[in-house]
Amino acid sequence: MKIDHSQPLEYSTEQNKMNILGFWIFLGAEIMLFATLFTSYFVYEDRIGSGPAGAEIFGITPVLFETFILLTSSFTIGLAIHAMRIQRTKAMLVFLGITLLLGAAFLGIEIYEFTHYYHVGATLQTSAFTAILLTTLGTHGAHVTFGLFWGLFIILQIRKRGLTPETANKSFIFSLYWHFLDVVWIFIFSFVYLKGMM
């Protein structure tokens, strides 16, 4: 393995560079995946049948909390990568830990929201609108859930092996994933919630 010391650790080998580029291509496919969900959402938004409309079930408070929590977690994972680049392993792990805690808080609020929807009669079977709403939110939430486990395993691995070209590369790729989830949430926040409540 040839290590290029002029590059940050996560870019230091040819394999690492390829991994990062490969992950960007994967994110391109993820953009298209969420695009199909948003498409279906916009098409079925008004098909509420005898169920509730968006404005009746959305609440601004949980949405605000979710948005600011996810934005902050996107910031803290950025700080984690910065700490990694200046070789501050401990600070990096702290920032990663905060990121995952914020992610868990986000998920907790989203689960609360889903039970709320269920109680007000907005289930997967209620109408075309509620079906695509829950599918879109659920796909994002499933990504966050997956990210929590992924991040946790990365923390464990860094504690065990320290910062190596491999663990740095994995951490960087995980940070890309996490920022991407924040970007998707911005669009959900703007074009599902705010548009629905406008």
Add this chain to the structure above:
Amino acid sequence: MKELFPLKQVNGFIFSLLLTVIALSVYFMDLSFELGMTILLITAFVQATVQLVVFMHAGESEDKSAIYTSTLYGIIIALFTVFGSLLAMVWGYM
């Protein structure tokens, strides 16, 4: 401690909070649908760009043209899917 909070990232975070507050104006103020959607479109896409460039370090490496090309390809397909479907299935029947 200070070296752990680079100015670029802190500014990016403050800017993204600001964009969120601007987006919230469509909820708290009584705006027309068109104006509200314009605000949301601008804040959402600017926000996404901030994430991509400041936090995801998209333009830092030597393969940045490949990264931007593949991301832009994803975005173009996304926009065609969303707006093409809206045109064919919603707007055409209003």
